[in-house]
Amino acid sequence: xxxxxxxxxxxxxxxxxxxxxxxxxxxxxxxxxxxxxxxxxxxxxxxxxxxxxxxxxxxxxxxxxxxxxxxxxxxxxxxxxxxxxxxxxxxxxxxxxxxxxxxxxxxxxxxxxxxxxxxxxxxxxxxxxxxxxxxxxxxxxxxxxxxxxxxxxxxxxxxxxxxxxxxxxxxxxxxxxxxxxxxxxxxxxxxxxxxxxxxxxxxxxxxxxxxxxxxxxxxxxxxxxxxxxxxxxxxxxxxxxxxxxxxxxxxxxxxxxxxxxxxxxxxxxxxxxxxxxxxxxxxxxxxxxxxxxxxxxxxxxxxxxxxxxxxxxxxxxxxxxxxxxxxxxxxxxxxxxxxxxxxxxxxxxxxxxxxxxxxxxxxxxxxxxxxxxxxxxxxxxxxxxxxxxxxxxxxxxxxxxxxxxxxxxx
Numbered sequence: 001x002x003x004x005x006x007x008x009x010x011x012x013x014x015x016x017x018x019x020x021x022x023x024x025x026x027x028x029x030x031x032x033x034x035x036x037x038x039x040x041x042x043x044x045x046x047x048x049x050x051x052x053x054x055x056x057x058x059x060x061x062x063x064x065x066x067x068x069x070x071x072x073x074x075x076x077x078x079x080x081x082x083x084x085x086x087x088x089x090x091x092x093x094x095x096x097x098x099x100x101x102x103x104x105x106x107x108x109x110x111x112x113x114x115x116x117x118x119x120x121x122x123x124x125x126x127x128x129x130x131x132x133x134x135x136x137x138x139x140x141x142x143x144x145x146x147x148x149x150x151x152x153x154x155x156x157x158x159x160x161x162x163x164x165x166x167x168x169x170x171x172x173x174x175x176x177x178x179x180x181x182x183x184x185x186x187x188x189x190x191x192x193x194x195x196x197x198x199x200x201x202x203x204x205x206x207x208x209x210x211x212x213x214x215x216x217x218x219x220x221x222x223x224x225x226x227x228x229x230x231x232x233x234x235x236x237x238x239x240x241x242x243x244x245x246x247x248x249x250x251x252x253x254x255x256x257x258x259x260x261x262x263x264x265x266x267x268x269x270x271x272x273x274x275x276x277x278x279x280x281x282x283x284x285x286x287x288x289x290x291x292x293x294x295x296x297x298x299x300x301x302x303x304x305x306x307x308x309x310x311x312x313x314x315x316x317x318x319x320x321x322x323x324x325x326x327x328x329x330x331x332x333x334x335x336x337x338x339x340x341x342x343x344x345x346x347x348x349x350x351x352x353x354x355x356x357x358x359x360x361x362x363x364x365x366x367x368x369x370x371x372x373x374x375x376x377x378x379x380x381x382x383x384x385x386x387x388x389x390x391x392x393x394x395x396x397x398x399x400x401x402x403x404x405x406x407x408x409x410x
Contacts, residue, residue, distance in 0.1 A: 005034055010039075012160055013105070014041055015041040016041075016042070017104040018047065018103055019045065019046045019047065019105040020048075020103045020107065020130040021059075022126075022130075023055050024050075024054050025054055025123050025169055025255060025257055026120075026123035026169075027054065027055050028139070029165075030163050030165030031109075032107070034163055035062075040062060042063075043065045043067070044059075044065070044066050044067070045068075046067065047070075048070060049071045050074040050077070052076075053172045058079065060085055061080070065084075068086065069086045071090055071095050073310075073317060073318060087316055087319070091320050091321075092277045092321060092322035093277055093325045096125070096129050096276060096281070099126045099133070100130070100132060100133045101133065103130045103134045104134060105136045105137075106130040106137045107140075108120065108137065110156075111146060112143070112147060113147040113267065114149065117147075117153055118147070118155070118156055119147035119154060120147070120151050121147045121148045121150075121151025122145075122147070122151065122255055122256040122274065123256075123274075124274045124276055125224070125254035125280070126276065128152075128276050136160050138161045138162075139162050140162075141156065141163070143165070143166045144167055144169070145168075145263065147267065148266040148269070148274060149266070149268065149270040150272045150274050151274040152274065171258070171259050171260045172257075172258070172259075174259065176204060177208045177211065181207070181343075182208050182212075183374045184341050184374055186212045188205075188209045188212070188339060189213050191377070194219070195220075195243035195290075196216075196219055196291040197219070197292045198219055198221055198222075198223070198295070199223035199224070199292070199293070199294045199329075200230075200296075201225070201295070201296055202257060205297060205342065205343075206297075206341075207227075209295060209341065210230060210232070210233060211229060213233055214238055215238075217238065218243045219238055219240070219243075220239065220241045220242075220247075220251075221239050222289055223253055223254075224253065224280050225255050225256065226251065226253040226257075226262075227256070227257050227258040231265055234269075241271075243290070245289065245290065246285075247273070249271060251273065252273055253275075254281075256272075280322075281326070283332050286326070286336075287333055289333055291334070291337075293330065294326035294329060294338050295339045295341055296309070296326060296338075297340070299317075299353070301355070302355050302357045302392075303357075303388070303393070305368050305392070306361045306364065307358065307362050309321070311359050311360040326338070331367070337370060338369045340363075340368055340371045341372040342372075343373065343374065344396055344397040345400075349397065352396055352397055355404075365380075365388075371392060373395045373397075375397065376395040378392045379391060393408070
């Protein structure tokens with residue numbers, strides 16, 4: 001005999017529906033498990049922004065007609081059916097609008113906060129726009145997590161179906177920071193003035209940058225994510241938000257990625273405010289913050305200053321993401337700075353990541369002010385083409401510099 005949940009799920013689904021699935025740390029895995037227990041309609045079109053280490057579902061494997069539109073090529077999708085996997089290169093801000101125009105069913109996760117109030121979180125980047133567009137919203141109420149106090153409230157009665165669960169989310173291991181990342185971190189930290197408003201990404205270099213900021217005062221935060229390094233600076237009094245002209249005293253984020261201790265702390269803090277990508281990645285919002293410093297990574301940077309952040313060896317390895325949104329937000333900010341920080345080499349030092357021409361352009365040469373490697377800082381802003389190339393060669397690994405000089409733009 002079918003379970004009541006199975007019957008209700010089937011009644012809410014129809015062929016060819018466009019289904020948004022929350023990703024990263026707030027994936028409704030209990031709802032996904034329930035969906036795998038029923039016969040799905042033909043031609044369902046799933047959408048997700050997955051993050052490695054958090055999401056591992058290949059929706060094309062669910063049946064012979066299921067499709068997936070992804071905005072990020074996480075490793076688990078390498079085995080997906082290429083005929084039914086659709087990578088969509090799009091910046092985070094515009095993914096928000098795309099989802100808002102293309103969602104029939106939204107699958108989301110909610111939890112109770114420490115006071116028993118139901119909230120979204122700890123990832124709300126596309127939640128509001130998906131729900132506003134969807135004709136059907138299915139929610140997982142996960143009792144294994146405590147929602148952040150700074151996440152939006154929601155009424156359970158607003159959902160078409162609520163599936164309760166107690167599923168512990170993934171908590172990744174702490175990022176290992178080596179000597180090279182530490183060197184880069186200190187170089188980037190030297191570029192950050194007191195009172196600046198910051199954004200960084202995920203990885204060893206962002207972790208090293210945050211660890212090097214403990215001598216700074218009254219920093220602000222406006223980014224796509226907060227992690228353990230950001231929380232440490234908030235607790236230490238380095239990030240206060242006191243100098244922010246808007247959202248003063250608040251730390252703006254779309255999601256939290258980090259340890260269980262991070263999530264436990266956010267369950268007791270209402271100064272870390274969770275908002276959608278229409279705010280976190282909106283250039284006009286960043287432009288209101290003075291001294292906005294955006295720090296992003298890259299696969300490679302060429303001698304023109306163009307950035308490839310998503311393709312290696314002819315293969316899509318990540319996505320466009322939010323880096324260009326933040327770069328342009330920094331350019332729009334008074335005294336802002338757009339920084340790309342990366343190792344000078346890859347594959348054990350056998351390849352230079354400063355190259356004559358990038359394989360694919362994620363960010364334009366006009367988007368980047370500063371490039372940092374373990375060999376120094378290249379200031380590109382207001383420099384002509386030849387001088388930009390010289391500055392970039394100077395921070396390449398020494399063994400590659402002569403070859404790069406031979407291929408300088410004229």
